[in-house]
Amino acid sequence: MIHSPLRRRTLLAGAALFALQPWAYGSIAAQGWPSRPIKLVVPGPPGAGMDIFARLIAAKLHAALRQPVxxxxxxxxxxxxxxxAVAKAPADGYTLLFTPSSAIAINPIIQPRMPYDAAKDLMPVAQVGASGILLVANPSTGFKRLADLVRYAKAHPDKLVYGSWGNGSTGHLVMEGIKAHYGVSMQHIPFKGSAQLVTDLLANNIPVGFTDIASPVPHIRSGKLVALGVTGSARGPALPDVPTLAEQGYRFDKDGWYGVFAPAGTPPEIVQRLNQEINRILSTEDVIQQFSLQNMPRPPIKSVSQFAATVRQDIDAWQNLAKVAKLQID
Incomplete structure (x- = not known):
């Protein structure tokens, strides 16, 4: 259920803790790591964009670390x-998280009952890509751009439904912001992931939705789906003709991202090694090309502290949007 007012909770204190995590103080050297397989937890289903990128990084880390990931x-x-699951795992470098920004920067804002404290229980390791998300429609809607959706929603209050890959996802929050900005009403249907949402968009079981940046690309190219726009600061490389929502008048242009996190207390030597290896992987032409094919811009290269700063900044930006949208999840 969505209701108002938004609870502020302890966001400022939580964000500040990202600057005070154990990696800043050093730790006992993690000798012999890794000596056994590493588990990379993806908090989404197989087949969606997050899973695709996680498996790409896992395969490259396997080669770099000489242990299965x-x-x-x-x-x-x-x-x-x-x-x-990762927040409660042993802090030994053998359980890692590959997550979208929503789990870290958005969930604490809109979820009144969190099973973990992202600022206290998790450590940023490396940012893996940054991009927007796609606003996609079934061609039967006749929608071509954001203005068409807004026009229909104004003419048919509460008749239009939209999907996202879950309550509190970036797509959910952005669409609620759009609703508030344009003064329209639509009903939200949460899915368990972008793959399921794309399947239902193709079947016309739902007319429109926000998906990840990669999953619907082949269907958009084939004409089976229509991309109305992309969030974030830039157009996607695989769909250069699809304008950003900012270009279309909706000015929120915050990029989402994927990132690797470790349980709090993981030895800083392990965190630093992972950051260096992942950044090296992201710098290779092979990976840059694979990102482009999946509609992702060239991945940013950030140190642990730079990524932690990105997390703090994103908490502020998404908190402001959540206030505008008056969004909170029960």
């Missing part, structure tokens, strides 16, 4: 289930 999908509750 096994992807384990734990979908559900807008990434809460998988994220919580």
């Amino acid at each position: 096994v992807v384990e999908n734990k979908p559900g509750a807008n990434s809460l289930i998988g994220t919580d």
Whole structure:
């Protein structure tokens, strides 16, 4: 259920804790790591954009670390289930999280009862890509751009439904912001992931929705789906003709991201090693090309502290949007 007012909770204190995590103080050297397989938890289902990128990074880390990096999908509750599993895992470098920004920067804002405290229980390791998300429609709607959707929603209050990959997802929050900005009403249907949402968009079981940046690309190219726009600061490389929502008049242009996190207390040597290896992987032409094919811009290269700063900034930006949208999840 969505209701108002938004609870502020302890966001400022939580954001500040990202600057005070154990990596800043050093730790006992993690000798011999890794000596066994590493588990990379993905808090979403197989087949969606997050899973695609996680498996790409896992395969490259396997080669770099000479130990298997096994992807384990734990979908559900807008990434809460998988994220919580890692937050409560041993801080030994053998359980990592590959997550969208929503699990870290948005869930604490709109979820009144969190099973984990992202600021206290998780450590940023490396940012893996930054991009917007796609606003996609079934061609039967006749929608071509955001203005068409807004026009229809104004003429048919509460008749239009839209999907996202979960309550509290970036797509959910952005669309609620759009509703508030344009003064329209639509009903939200949460899915368990972008893959399921794209399937229902193709079947015309739902007319429009926000998906990840990659999953619907082949269907958009084939004409089976229509991209109305993309959030974030730039157009996607695989769909250069699809304008950003900012270009279309909706000015919120915050990028989402994927990131790797570790349980709080993981030795800083391990965190630093992972950051260096992941950044090296992201710098290779092979990976840059694979990101482009999946409609992702060239991945940013950030240190642990730079990524932690990004997390803090995003908490502020998404909190402001949540206030405008008056969004909170029960």
